[in-house]
Amino acid sequence: MMIGSMSLKNDISLKIDPWGTIDIKDYSELFATFGIEPIESILKRIKKPNRYLRRKIIFGHRELGKIIDAIEKKEEYAVMSGIKPTGALHLGSKMTAEEIIYFQNLSNKSKVFYAIADVEAYCDNGLPFNLTSEIAVNNLADILALGLDPNRAYVYRQSEEIRVMNLALIFSRKVTKNTIEAIYGERPLGLYLSALVQAGDILLPQLEDFGGPKPVLVPVGADQDPHIRLTRDLARKYSNEFKFVLPSSIYHKLTRSLSGDIKMSKRDPMSLLTLEDVPKLAKKKIMNSLTGGRETTELQKKLGGEPEKCVAYELCLFHFCEDDEKVKQIYQECINGERICGNCKTEIADIVANFLDNHQKRKSRLVRISRKLLEKN
């Protein structure tokens, strides 16, 4: 499958930092350094790979085999993720949400665990619980509109899930400063504690209250692997007491910001595409986004464009074009110099606007269910 790759082979850097500036230029290095397996090693065991798997946007994994085993044997497994409710759901969170939905749908023995990190939102962003509570209802409605089955999902607010906090407290006794500094570097106490709470989130599905030990899949961005390593380390340390199965993980490439920054972030609103953007605004944002175009139309026709650099192309590849042939066609036309950026972006902006329009209609009918789901727990 000849799909354009986002990796820029020349600038190899491995500064993986889930909280700080992202600087991952060559994902393949992750394989060697941290023991993440390339996704190819297991792809043939997955019957209907989704867009992210087919296109190697999910590029690596740890022990995904445990999940596939559970699916094949019709045994229970969990898929775990979460969100910090600080604003509208952007494309980065959409990717994670679609991954949990995909793995939820692969078996009726699956259960999704979704954490609303409202305590983090309070600590990091100063957002009070009554505000984040509403944001969470909204975020969850988006995820339902993307296809989450609420009947096999446990969605909880961090501020209300004491079991996660208890796990964090318990873990704090056996995690040494050396371990945590080796993983995260020298950090403020609060960030270490956040990491322990996240480990609690990931291991929650294996508590007796939720049916005990089971395989758990955590889909994450490439920058989040430190949390997975810490959690696996803790699962190992507490294996006698809790019989934890070491959690599995899959790693996706980061969705870049519209201006081409390595990770889409809520900090820069105009570089951010969210599922709540009015379609017209979304179009404007896309028209302003970074492309892989040449300096002049002449050069573009002569040399072809550089889709690897192009955010608009990435929107297609990662998010909005389900049809592989269509993506290939765009790629080919671009490198052949047959596409001019203005027209191309208009085409892609229309696809996105259409998606948003449909999504927002679906979502409007799901807000009530979202609220109920969050109130129940």
Place this chain on the structure above:
Amino acid sequence: MMIGSMSLKNDISLKIDPWGTIDIKDYSELFATFGIEPIESILKRIKKPNRYLRRKIIFGHRELGKIIDAIEKKEEYAVMSGIKPTGALHLGSKMTAEEIIYFQNLSNKSKVFYAIADVEAYCDNGLPFNLTSEIAVNNLADILALGLDPNRAYVYRQSEEIRVMNLALIFSRKVTKNTIEAIYGERPLGLYLSALVQAGDILLPQLEDFGGPKPVLVPVGADQDPHIRLTRDLARKYSNEFKFVLPSSIYHKLTRSLSGDIKMSKRDPMSLLTLEDVPKLAKKKIMNSLTGGRETTELQKKLGGEPEKCVAYELCLFHFCEDDEKVKQIYQECINGERICGNCKTEIADIVANFLDNHQKRKSRLVRISRKLLEKN
């Protein structure tokens, strides 16, 4: 008031460490170094001082005036303490319990907050929640038998009080490593986190759910002041958001073990006197306890005993003789050489056995209420 003092003036040491080996030889040094006020400075404002106050067993305080103001103005205040449910209530915990009961009774505007530190018991001692849950029922029944009014008490299990955990998480963001290391020294992460949870316990009574900011009194052993300093520091740091009143504290001398170790501890059962000891066993333990007797009866008659060294005398002074005149008499007879340790210990052992007998009868009628109180919350 000529009551024997426990302080040994010559060996001045200030290694104050709530978790480690206790080594506080001269409480008066605390005043100068950490700004704890001597209790004398405020004693005249207390109308009916209890045994601990009259005898300077409570020797110091921080801002106890705030509590006395509230009592005088008939305004709300809280009294906060807690226990790690790892076994029977011993004399050290009895002292704290009697202090909260005393301050609860000084006004009908008071409310007691009592934390059952079951997560700590799990982390530190490996005791599972279903076990500590029963221990807590038992401990609380003792405290009710000592006189706690359950109608103005909020008793909670740490494992169930998410608000405390949320406060700990919030605090972890603004406490710097420098601050916490300056207070506790270089410690494992888990102990820092425990300290933040304790700060959460102490500040819980001031949350809106409990009527908002108010004076809170925390009675502690002299070794626990680091927790108070940290909590006051955090209350100051979060004063904008939470409007916390800086908590007040009172400091008591530590109840020694029966063998004379500086702090009675659950680690050494035969050196421990608990409220569950069968009176006969308690008597035996007391007969084996450290005294201030001389090597021979002759020397004892000639030089007099040393009540300052005597644990049996301390049992009278701290815990079991309400009558000041009686205590003075014992002290005087001892230093005059008119008391022989064997007889004296028999006398004191009988007083203690009698207390335990009555206490245990009272307690047996209160277990049901205790269970209800813990289930309700």
